[in-house]
Amino acid sequence: MVTRRVDLRSDTVTKPTETMRAAMANADVDDDVLGSDPTAFRFEAEMARIMGKEAALFVPSGTMGNLISVLVHCEVRGSEVILGDNSHIHVYENGGISTLGGVHAKTLKNNADGTMDIALIEAAIRDPRGELYYPTTRLICLENTHANCGGRCISLEYTDRVGEVAKKHGLKLHIDGARIFNASVALGVPVHRLVQAADSVSVCLSKGLGAPVGSVIVGSEIFINKAKRLRKTLGGGMRQVGVLCAAAYVALQENVGRLEDDHRKAKIFADGLNQIKGLKVDTASVETNMIFFNIMEGSMIMVGELCNILEEHGILMMPASSSSIRIVLHHQISESDVHYALSCIQQAVLQLQTETIGK
Numbered sequence: 001m002v003t004r005r006v007d008l009r010s011d012t013v014t015k016p017t018e019t020m021r022a023a024m025a026n027a028d029v030d031d032d033v034l035g036s037d038p039t040a041f042r043f044e045a046e047m048a049r050i051m052g053k054e055a056a057l058f059v060p061s062g063t064m065g066n067l068i069s070v071l072v073h074c075e076v077r078g079s080e081v082i083l084g085d086n087s088h089i090h091v092y093e094n095g096g097i098s099t100l101g102g103v104h105a106k107t108l109k110n111n112a113d114g115t116m117d118i119a120l121i122e123a124a125i126r127d128p129r130g131e132l133y134y135p136t137t138r139l140i141c142l143e144n145t146h147a148n149c150g151g152r153c154i155s156l157e158y159t160d161r162v163g164e165v166a167k168k169h170g171l172k173l174h175i176d177g178a179r180i181f182n183a184s185v186a187l188g189v190p191v192h193r194l195v196q197a198a199d200s201v202s203v204c205l206s207k208g209l210g211a212p213v214g215s216v217i218v219g220s221e222i223f224i225n226k227a228k229r230l231r232k233t234l235g236g237g238m239r240q241v242g243v244l245c246a247a248a249y250v251a252l253q254e255n256v257g258r259l260e261d262d263h264r265k266a267k268i269f270a271d272g273l274n275q276i277k278g279l280k281v282d283t284a285s286v287e288t289n290m291i292f293f294n295i296m297e298g299s300m301i302m303v304g305e306l307c308n309i310l311e312e313h314g315i316l317m318m319p320a321s322s323s324s325i326r327i328v329l330h331h332q333i334s335e336s337d338v339h340y341a342l343s344c345i346q347q348a349v350l351q352l353q354t355e356t357i358g359k
């Protein structure tokens with residue numbers, strides 16, 4: 001029987017805290033589709049303030065936040081968005097921007113640090129004189145932190161430079177900021193400054209911040225008014241949504257300050273993994289709460305087998321490829337959990353290596 005469970009699959013697995021549950025139970029609510037839920041109103045105003053934008057809108061998920069943002073900026077079908085080939089929007093969001101919005105994706109290679117070369121971005125912008133042939137470039141998307149690139153932070157300098165390129169060519173800039181608070185904390189840059197160059201940002205409340213449901217998009221009043229209409233079109237208008245916003249409000253108050261500790265635990269974890277023969281982490285790439293560790297060639301460890309053995313012991317991790325595994329830290333993983341998980345991983349690796357030698 002499993003006595004202890006350490007869920008390292010994602011920071012989406014957190015459970016609402018007692019304070020969140022109490023806030024949800026006591027939330028003052030009304031019909032938000034009719035525009036009269038006071039808790040939603042208060043939460044959105046606070047998010048707009050924190051992010052340094054005119055307005056904000058609560059949406060059910062990060063995927064919907066990104067979809068709405070791209071569709072608002074690319075409202076004419078046949079528009080093109082420049083985005084990373086390893087970005088969440090491109091890889092994991094069901095191609096919604098094209099299937100639902102008629103938006104064409106111009107993907108550029110994501111570097112290991114989550115950036116795209118600025119020269120490549122500029123070169124990818126379509127020449128308007130070719131309008132008989134080309135889609136029209138309208139938007140650039142960045143992702144910060146970049147999940148598939150290991151939770152790496154996109155720097156302020158880089159973001160500002162991409163913002164300048166966008167401005168120079170009359171384009172909009174959207175940031176998938178699912179984990180933008182992790183980036184802000186790790187870089188030591190206030191979040192409103194980090195996203196200053198962006199026309200819109202989608203922020204997840206149910207990842208490292210630990211709220212049970214929801215994301216928020218921020219931008220200008222005009223952007224948010226259009227976004228509100230699209231949210232309704234997509235079926236994302238929710239009635240007494242203040243119940244969810246109340247939990248998100250607590251998440252902001254309680255958990256932004258804890259992210260630094262998640263990053264510290266990730267570093268301890270990464271160092272520990274590097275002590276286990278057959279495993280390798282590039283510790284320099286562990287900048288926030290994510291770790292991608294590699295199984296070294298010839299180590300006789302199979303990703304699937306390792307994850308299965310560990311699951312039997314209550315340690316849950318996410319295979320990332322045939323030779324790598326993803327671990328994500330969050331506020332409900334303690335330092336003691338980190339050491340416990342490391343000792344289970346060490347034992348599982350030994351077990352696999354001994355079994356293979358014995359065959």
Ligand SMILES: Cc1ncc(COP(=O)(O)O)c(C=O)c1O
Nearest residue numbers: 061062063064088143147176178
């Ligand atoms: C970077 C990034 N963007 C967007 C999303 C989508 O969020 P959701 O699962 O709430 O749709 C995720 C989810 O993991 C993500 O990691």
